[in-house]
Amino acid sequence: MQHCVPKHAALLESQYRALEEFILSARRLLVLTGAGLSTESGIPDYRSEGVGLYDRTKHRPIQHMEFMTDSQARRRYWARNYIGFPVFISKVPNTAHKILAEMEKSHQIDWLVTQNVDRLHQKAGSNKVTELHGTTNIVACQTCNYVTDRESFQRFMHTSNKEFTADIINVTPDADAEIDVELIKKFNTPLCPDCGSDLLKPQVVFFGSNVVKEKVAHCYDKLHRCDKILVAGSSLQVMSGYRFLLEANRTQKPIAVLNIGETRGDHLANVKVTARCGEFFERYKTLNL
Structure with missing residues (x-):
């Protein structure tokens, strides 16, 4: 499966600790996932070098x-x-999908919005999911x-x-x-x-089309109910996902970004972790689940 994962550095201790604290201190955490979460399952993304x-x-x-x-x-x-x-x-769920499902069950995640169309979150056991696209x-x-x-x-x-x-x-x-x-x-x-x-x-939702308004409104409602938002595995190049970071920033909700490469929302992030999603969540599970 590693043939779909971009080149990346190992997870830094300081970055791990910052994101761990970000998640553990959240009361109602919203997670937004993208193609970078599924590369470890052997599904390629669009933009990685x-x-x-x-x-x-x-x-x-x-x-x-x-x-x-x-x-x-x-x-x-x-x-x-x-x-x-x-x-x-x-394709089957990878470590990140499975641990996010466990985090939902342990009430560490309030809701998950995914930009992916592969249903791997549901296969892993997540139930509180909106399939944005x-x-x-x-x-x-x-x-x-x-x-x-x-x-x-x-x-x-x-x-x-x-x-x-x-x-x-x-x-x-x-x-x-x-x-x-x-x-x-x-x-x-x-x-x-x-x-x-x-x-x-x-x-x-094919390229050149729009997410239906009712689904966008539903996601905004989940965002407004949360107190923090975590982006995992998305470059945020598509406005359909990026708009939620703009809204989180407007409403002064803390933002964390976990992604191998740079993202469109890095300048809005309170915490940025440059690492493979699976590596972070594997360690997070060991210490917190």
């Missing part, structure tokens, strides 16, 4: 408008996702009310693509897989079994 999708390949995630308006883009998306999903779904685990028709789980949808796609196979060139962070573009022409785009539309989409 050397291992992130943007650094390894020219491939970029599909844009919302492209998916919604271009039937060929949908064919390309589902062909790649069909090949990539078995690899994606096989949705989940790959649900597929919904954009024309009618048809909804299904992703594993059932995989079997559904297989019925019309029994001979379709492809070698994976690159795995991406959202169940996508880079494959030979010529093979995509052989893939049969799935059609909604209820209305026949090909506008079937995972319940994920």
